[in-house]
Amino acid sequence: MKTTTQVQLSLMMFLEFFIWGGWFVTLGSYLPNSLNTSGAEIAMAYSTQSWGAIIAPFIIGLIADRFFNAERILGILHLIGAFLMYQMANATDFGAFYPYVLGYMIAYMPTLALVNSVSFNQMNDPAKQFSFVRVFGTIGWIVAGLLISYAFHWDSEEGVSSGMLKNTFLMTAIASACLGVFSFTLPKTPPKVGKNQKVTISEILGLDAIKLLKDRNFLMFFLASILICIPLAFYYQHTNQFLSEIKVTDPTGKMTIGQASEVVFMLLLPFFFKKFGFKKTLLVGMLAWAVRYILFAYDNEGELAFMLIIGIALHGICYDFFFVSGQIYTDSKAGEKFKSAAQGLITLATYGLGMLIGFYVAGQITDANAYLKGDGHDWQSIWIFPAIFATVVMLLFAVFFKNEKIEYKE
Structure with a gap:
């Protein structure tokens, strides 16, 4: 080139x-x-x-x-x-x-x-x-x-x-x-x-790869991918609003720490993937979502403000360790014939169905925790929900997904 x-x-x-x-x-x-x-x-x-x-x-x-x-x-x-x-x-x-x-x-x-x-x-x-x-x-x-x-x-x-x-x-x-x-x-x-x-419509939406769901492990991964998008939606939809409401200065600038960490952890992913395997890598990614929201729930603007920065910086682990690892796993399971269809199916499941559900749930939870008098929200109660949800998804995945060796191709 x-x-x-x-x-x-x-x-x-x-x-x-x-x-x-x-x-x-x-x-x-x-x-x-x-x-x-x-x-x-x-x-x-x-x-x-x-x-x-x-x-x-x-x-x-x-x-x-x-x-x-x-x-x-x-x-x-x-x-x-x-x-x-x-x-x-x-x-x-x-x-x-x-x-x-x-x-x-x-x-x-x-x-x-x-x-x-x-x-x-x-x-x-x-x-x-x-x-x-x-x-x-x-x-x-x-x-x-x-x-x-x-x-x-x-x-x-x-x-x-x-x-x-x-x-x-x-x-x-x-x-x-x-x-x-x-x-x-x-x-x-x-x-x-x-x-x-x-x-065909099946080819366009990646539905030709739906037969992969007959594999129990891939089915568990597919369902986990949809469910983990619910806590993901909370981050995209409400983090900037949350930081603004609690009077954090330069909230958008501080959120770029998440993208910087994404670059760092992308470089670390091959090492982690090879050393610990696919299942543990995904579990760490899901755990990071839970930890992030707990940090958001219990921070304050004073002595515990560092918890916000750590929570934002976890974005690299949250995204790379789950979604990028998931793309690698999907590629390995699909085989040559269904590579594109399988990636299309996962994209449709996550950014389509999963995020659609997630944004709706996040909006309902946020409205339910809006103060009746005055502006603002009970953010601690809001962030606890995705923290618990991510933890439940992680535990279910840990129990029902049987470990298997996946080759990482750089």
Whole structure:
């Protein structure tokens, strides 16, 4: 792969995840403070990610893989996203906001697969080359958070109360427009299949891999993947809101510690996976979710403020040790014939079904623990729920999943 191509792909990844991190993290703070939304309405907004994940395979399978170059669809979707993001910034109530965020996520979620397709199409050794490109996506997410907190101060107490978080949508709209235009300069990535080749719904959604559920271990992993998304949804949906309510300074900037730890633990994952095996790696990942929420529940702004930082820093273990390990496990169980279908099935189960349930549950729990008088929530009671839930999932997995040796391929 040429150096100029690697630079192009790295910039593409940077902008792709700068866009996501530039508004999604602070959405939970923006909605109740600027549009006076309830927890259930916040859940509706976040669940658009799940609807986007469910619809994305149809856009990829029926359009991108058959009729148009991936880089062109990527550009079109981001230009559409720029318009919708601008409209989100100007919405004055949740009724007007929701259709735009739903449309935006339906447009954005397919781009996650498209940037991978564009990247892989240019690589002669993806196993070695992709990580050096993908890491710029994590850097983009981190830079977005640092800008919001430390350069613009949009998430400060004064910024939130005065509606300055609206600017995150404008910043994202500009970045999305830039990526939309830039995408048309990317290396050509032609359709994978012919226009006349039949594609079934089962193939698009990865349902051809459903026969893997006959394997008890894979079934246990599949169910655990769905269930663990419930505590995961609490983190994405309410952490920024929680930090803002308890008056933590620069909450979005501090949350980038989670992405930094993701890079560190990604590097440690091969060692841990080889030494302790798949089952223990997943159990550590699930345990980290429980520990994180206990730390959130019992912290305070004074002497125990360090517990918040530790809880955020656990994100690397929470995500990498469960979800990345799960992708490796799925790949090993599927075999050559069903590799893509199996990964599609797990993505549909987690970011689709699992997160959809999780966002709904998180919204209900948060509303149930809102103070009747005055602003704010009983966050200790809120965080205890996902802590207990993650612990139960971990224990059930420990009991019913029989250990098996899985080869880690770097």
